[in-house]
Amino acid sequence: xxxxxxxxxxxxxxxxxxxxxxxxxxxxxxxxxxxxxxxxxxxxxxxxxxxxxxxxxxxxxxxxxxxxxxxxxxxxxxxxxxxxxxxxxxxxxxxxxxxxxxxxxxx
Amino acid sequence: xxxxxxxxxxxxxxxxxxxxxxxxxxxxxxxxxxxxxxxxxxxxxxxxxxxxxxxxxxxxxxxxxxxxxxxxxxxxxxxxxxxxxxxxxxxxxxxxxxxxxxxxxxxxxxxxxxxxxxxxxx
Numbered sequence: 157x158x159x160x161x162x163x164x165x166x167x168x169x170x171x172x173x174x175x176x177x178x179x180x181x182x183x184x185x186x187x188x189x190x191x192x193x194x195x196x197x198x199x200x201x202x203x204x205x206x207x208x209x210x211x212x213x214x215x216x217x218x219x220x221x222x223x224x225x226x227x228x229x230x231x232x233x234x235x236x237x238x239x240x241x242x243x244x245x246x247x248x249x250x251x252x253x254x255x256x257x258x259x260x261x262x263x
Numbered sequence: 264x265x266x267x268x269x270x271x272x273x274x275x276x277x278x279x280x281x282x283x284x285x286x287x288x289x290x291x292x293x294x295x296x297x298x299x300x301x302x303x304x305x306x307x308x309x310x311x312x313x314x315x316x317x318x319x320x321x322x323x324x325x326x327x328x329x330x331x332x333x334x335x336x337x338x339x340x341x342x343x344x345x346x347x348x349x350x351x352x353x354x355x356x357x358x359x360x361x362x363x364x365x366x367x368x369x370x371x372x373x374x375x376x377x378x379x380x381x382x383x384x385x
Contacts, residue, residue: 173366176290190370190371190372192372193345194308197375199358199375199376199378200308200358200372200375201375202372202373202374205368205370205373206370209368211368211373212368232326235304243307243308245310245371245372247362247370247371250322251322251323251324252310252313252371253310253323254307254308254309254310255307257307257308
């Protein structure tokens, strides 16, 4: 199975801060990676697909990069509505696997 | 509007069975792979299973193989998950989510349903 190691597991940041979350795959997954945002009690929402493509309707402050084994999700200027938990997902080989999540909290 | 609505969750005893359903609307259901994803209380997301457009290919996570069966009815725009021999560790919110399909943005998972809670307890 491909392991997705996501870091950090949590972070505390201020509104306006730049935030970077990393996912490392235990083997190469090309760009078969998505990023998801989840708020408490709600279903996840896709932010990024194919590692770097922005989901329609998602603010441009979100961006994704990477290929192979290392991927990043960047929020260029954190907004109050961005406080949530973020997950990466690899869909390169079965079983598909998520990172363990990064909880972004208010500083 | 593209929409997925799950139903069928509830309380079941260990060893029991439950069938989840997911109704789709707003898109051509038969053109997409479909998935089940779950989330145990306070835990992260876990992909469970998926099924190809015509139902000829199905994939499962190891811990549910032989116990869960994914199926679909394209005429009814519906996805199902038959869960047998349920265990306490299957307790979770179960989401259906659209996967691969036609179009440049058709990668997993978009959109997601609202989820249905399955509780396995005596």
